[in-house]
Amino acid sequence: MNTMLIHDFAYVPVAAARVRDRILANHGEWLGPLAAAAAGAGEALRLRIGPLEALPMLGKTVTVHVGQPIARGEVTVVPLTWQATNAPGLFPVLSADLEVAALGEDLTQLTLQGRYDPPLGAVGQRIDRLLMHRVAEASVRSFLGHLAERLSALEDVSSGILG
Amino acid sequence: MAVSGTRAERLLETGLALAAELSLPALLQQITEVAVEITEARYGALGVLSKDGSGLSDFITAGMTQAQRAEIGALPRGEGILGVLIREPELLRLRSIASHPRSSGFPPHHPPMHSFLGAPIRAHGRVFGNLYLTEKTGSDEFTEDDASAVLVLATQAGVAIANAQLYTELRLRERWVDSVREVATTLLAGDTPKATLQLVARHARELADADMATISVPEAGGLRIIVADGVGEGELLNVEVPLAGSLSSEVIRTEQTLLVEDASRSMLTQPMVSIAGVGPMILVPLALRTSSTGVLAIGRRAGRPVFTTSDLPVLESFSEQASLALEYARAQSEVSRLGMVEDRERIARDLHDGVIQSLFAVGLGLQNTAALVGDTRLADRIQQYVTEIDRVIGDVRSYIFGLRPSVLMPGNLTSTIEQLAHEMQERTGVTVVADVDITLESELSGVTGQIAHIVREALSNIGRHAEAATCRITIRRDGENAVVEVDDDGQGFDIEQAHRGMGMGNLAERAASIHGTLNVESEPGHGTVIRLTIPL
Secondary structure, three states: OOOEEEEEEEEEOOOHHHHHHHHHHHHHOOHHHHHHHHHHHHHHHHHHHOOOOOOOOOOOOEEEEEOOOEEEOOEEEEEEEEEEOOOHHHOOOEEEEEEEEEEEOOEEEEEEEEEEOOOOHHHHHHHHHHHHHHHHHHHHHHHHHHHHHHHHHHHHHHHHHHO | OOOOHHHHHHHHHHHHHHHHOOOHHHHHHHHHHHHHHHHOEEEEEEEEEOOOOOOEEEEEEEOOOHHHHHHHOOOOOOOHHHHHHHHOOOOEEEOOHHHOOOOOOOOOOOOOOOOEEEEEEEEOOEEEEEEEEEEEOOOOOOOHHHHHHHHHHHHHHHHHHHHHHHHHHHHHHHHHHHHHHHHHHHHHOOOOHHHHHHHHHHHHHHHOOOOEEEEEEEEOOEEEEEEEEEOOHHHHOOOEEOOOOEHHHHHHHHOOOEEEOOHHHOOOEOHHHHHHOEEEEEEEEEEOOOOOEEEEEEEEEOOOOOOOHHHHHHHHHHHHHHHHHHHHHHHHHHHHHHHHHHHHHHHHHHHHHHHHHHHHHHHHHHHHHHHHOOOHHHHHHHHHHHHHHHHHHHHHHHHHHHHOOEOOOOOOHHHHHHHHHHHHHHHHOOEEEEEEOHHHOOOOHHHHHHHHHHHHHHHHHHHHHHOOOEEEEEEEEEOOEEEEEEEEOOOOOOHHHHHHHHOHHHHHHHHHHOOOEEEEEEOOOOOEEEEEEEEO
């Protein structure tokens, strides 16, 4: 089985410590719906560009498990596992490190570095190489985008309340 | 009253000789013998008053053999005629002891005594003791001249005793300062805490003229003697002191020093009594930074003089030093741990920012290349290299995660274990108690991570399989080993059938990696004990 690597990043105009605390809040349970929404974005791409409607990508209902984070100076690495809730055998499991790094007092870079094994054996791998990896990349990009938006919005609400 | 010429000269010589004697026991013996000589008595004695002045704490004799003294038995307590002088410290001269209304007779094997002459000795403005003389040679009673001579001698003796006491006190203070300095030097030289505590115990015992000294610290719901010095030290070392019903428990409960006249008569127990036959004791609390406390105890064998409040300052100063040694050990352990954490942080940072990022970039590049090649077999081959690179990234990542402490779990051995206990309790509802011998922290600092892994795995097993209500994590010293125990009151299991399949193999391998051994005790319905033994 061949492994696929995936890498993307996004910026959040919020202090890194606050981003880290928000991501870890409630053991990261709130990340599941964001991942599901991101999978929806990947699904839309697949429908738009591909002829393989029947093939699954990252799943429509998703559980994101947040592992024990580790701190490395100004950087916190949060291990994530992204898994489809229904029929997990049909969907790949994405294992990733979400790195939260300070770029300044109020700017944080979120980097997701992950890997997954495409399902459905050799055929699945070829399809993945042709099409599905782009879908996966779109899903991950969408996830980071949603996450950055959500974190910014939470900060705005918090500032509004405090202000 | 006047003293005759020859006798006056003898007394003058005696006064000079007494003033030159600085050893109190030798001086008391000399006074007694001189009193016998100048009064021509057959027997003489010097009774030293106890600190409270109600009886005698020592009794020095002259004219009587050791065998005679042994036959008579215990020292007089200060009753009868002896008691008259204790209560009324004035010169007393009697033709017949038996005729005095307060006479209480003699014990068996006591030689017959008739004539009597007694006088108090005063030193430092208080009565130190009394001179007792009996059986005037060649006469039925002591003369006025004898009485005058005894009064002069008693005055000289009082001055000499005060001098000897001051000298003794001065010497004691010198030794005290030397001892404190030696302990401080040992502490700052970086010797092990145990070596420092051993020194504290020895100096405390010697300076207080005790027969034994111990230092005990909290461990496994009680106290354990981690240092013993003097009589019975081999038997006392590592003995557990119960935290209920013991003299030590009283010291810890009240956080006050305890001065015990005779511990063998106390309702409260103490290993020193049962193992080393101790009577008088002093127990001083060790004030540590945390809520835990320990006890410095010294004892004299039963029958020896009791300790007094004048012994307390010495003991309390050594208690402070012992506390400092324990605190210092804790601080050293923390510094060592922080140093190790910094090293690990640096290695982890280098690996993550350097090696992993490079490998990932190469992997992504190859992956993109594979997508561009038209030859499917070549693309598959390239993709296999990507998979291999990913495997290496996974290995390095695991190494980093193993190296670096979680942000959720910083701390030394004690705080790590307490954190694990807390998390287990929060997660499963099982009541978890942690007992860690703090003196082991520095010795186990190099294997704290492995111990934490083993304890975490053991707790995980309990959470998943044991159906336990309570669980206890104990880290204690057992001779030359450290013992880590995780025991529960759950349903247990059949070791023969189950234990390889419950992650025990991994635990045993991890134990072996730190030269430890792992034992599992369990049977259905009787809980489980997982015991890791690590040589120190």
